[in-house]
Amino acid sequence: MPRYFMELAYKGTQFSGFQVQENAITIQSSIEQALQVIFKAAIPLTGSSRTDAGVHAMQNFFHFDFDYIITPKNKYNLNAILPADIAITAFYKVEPQQHARFDAVSRHYKYVIYNQKNPFLEQTGYYYPFAVNTQLLQTAAQMVQHNTNFTAFAKRNSQVKTFNCQIMQSQWMFNGPVFEYQVAANRFLRGMVRALVATMLQVGREAITLNDFEALLHNKHNKQANFAAPPQGLFLQQVAYPFTLTPVA
Incomplete structure (x- = not known):
């Protein structure tokens, strides 16, 4: 049976996370419901990366098996019935053994912070109106x-099984009042x-030292x-x- 990767983007503010949960509206449940409307069949999805409630994605993936040729019209119709804060950006036909989660070699996140009140960043950034030492932040990031x-x-x-x-x-x-942490692994x-991010901000405000942060990196407990x-x-x-990945829709 053909396997497809589905690429999507979403604003997570109104959702209870990524993965299906009982009695909750999630990214996965919303898309599975929309797929059932379009294709008149239940299509289980496997996600590449779970995100928590309120977290956003500029790129994420599902894979699914479906004996049907996916077309650009299918993508258009799917986007038409999905909530405005979820967008399907592409479908890719892949080999049957290729897996959205297990075959991923890296994931890249960013965390957006702003220190001047900005109504346009309220749902897509962390308002943190405190002075921080940018050099300390950068040094802490290098230690990470x-x-x-x-x-x-x-x-x-x-x-x-492992925390490595x-x-x-x-x-x-850093870009004026807006700064962001970029991390890939x-x-x-x-x-x-x-x-x-939260712990490095403590370093930036000099609430803890770089030595404290380094000790925490080598700690095997999360109490601190x-x-x-x-x-x-x-x-x-x-x-x-x-x-x-070559798009088919």
């Missing part, structure tokens, strides 16, 4: 890039990016990490695969 174990920055009850992550990029970008732990960064500033920017 040289770390491999992130046990201290994973939420409790994370059902994973290979960080490919970790840096802060082969995998991320639940709550990890928001915990890194800060998880206070809210979800609306977080974006999944890109999911990368080791093969070429």
